[in-house]
Amino acid sequence: MNIKLAIIDDNTFLVKAIKDKLSFFDDISIKWIALDGSQGLAKLEENHNLDIILMDIEMPVLNGIETTQMVKQKYPHVKIIMLTVFDNDENIFKAIQAGADGYLLKEVDPETLHKGILETINGGAAMNPSIAMKTLKLLRNPVDEKFLENKEDIKLSKREIDVLEQLSKGLSYTVIADNLILSPSTVRKHIENIYKKLQVHSKIEAVHKAKRHNLI
Amino acid sequence: MNIKLAIIDDNTFLVKAIKDKLSFFDDISIKWIALDGSQGLAKLEENHNLDIILMDIEMPVLNGIETTQMVKQKYPHVKIIMLTVFDNDENIFKAIQAGADGYLLKEVDPETLHKGILETINGGAAMNPSIAMKTLKLLRNPVDEKFLENKEDIKLSKREIDVLEQLSKGLSYTVIADNLILSPSTVRKHIENIYKKLQVHSKIEAVHKAKRHNLI
DNA sequence: CATTCCATAGGGCAATTGCCGTATTTACGC
């Protein structure tokens, strides 16, 4: 099996170190390297036939967390392993929330990196033991709200929330109308308005975004 | 360094398998073996100069989760790695809540087990990649109602999970097909099968149910 | 060696959804 891999990292020295580590293994081919998130997204736009990305966190233009979120939104099939020198709780938590499939430190030895990549491709998660411990602690203690800041504030009306709640259960327009004692037309109109406010174009997206913003 | 280790497990066959695996390494000495939790607690009472316990979950008298909780309460310095054949979400979550420092499956190879023990002693967490992924998913999705009434175990194939993941981002059939390099027909067939397995009839319901079961 | 998944792929059809109009009534703030 040939694994199509990409690296997004602004530090050329560390990129070279990663390349050296991967050079031992002929089942991995490095498709491209980007020096920041937006450059990486551009490369993905061209060709999203890719298995996995090794992603740095600290980068100019678009950092690793934001980039991870965007990649996972558009190309959820692409696995992402965060590969960084820092391992503070906030970064780890945000990376996980953004959808990262693993989190390794840059001093990782070649074998562990290779194994981690293979395991991630097979649906597992690659994790440094010290980071694994941090995730366990995060799971144990309810996560502080300090990590969850909602930049844009979206205001939905009470009725729109009602509709959204029903939407999230997977109910159809007609059933929602029946439940809320409304005409289906009204439900549709509400949903149209919700879409505009949330800037989405489907039920799932609406529910997804609403949950992220604690609206439902 | 000599690591003082104990095993709590009622299955003598598996205990023997573990002993065999550890016999390769002379930095680990097995201090005692208990066949259930209360027996283990009694041994600890006698002498709690111990570094680490390999703990089974399914046991008579006092199960692994309860035992872990009690050991950690009284002897927090003793590390505990859950070593079990089952890896369902509820067990993993409860074990973590109880204070386990790691979670490995019994089929683990000797080197990984040894490495996991050393890393745990050094403050890290030993985790099988598939279990690491489950913890990430638990961290991503709110844990609350997840374990209320989902006794049924739903098995989706790897490919079905891939498709479901894309669905959860709100992507359409055609985009998903494009991302996974599949024909739209295939994506539709996968989704049909997912619906049947989950017993649902729409994208949202599928995503909703899948999240409740920690499938995505 | 048979059987049962799994992954792949296509055709067809009815229902639902997403998006564009327009329109009326109620209510709240300035």
Next chain:
DNA sequence: GCGTAAATACGGCAATTGCCCTATGGAATG
């Protein structure tokens, strides 16, 4: 009192979805 927002409601149309059918090759399991 007048503008604005919210809530209500209808019609139309293209695209998407949900569901039925069939079919093949490979992997796994017994």
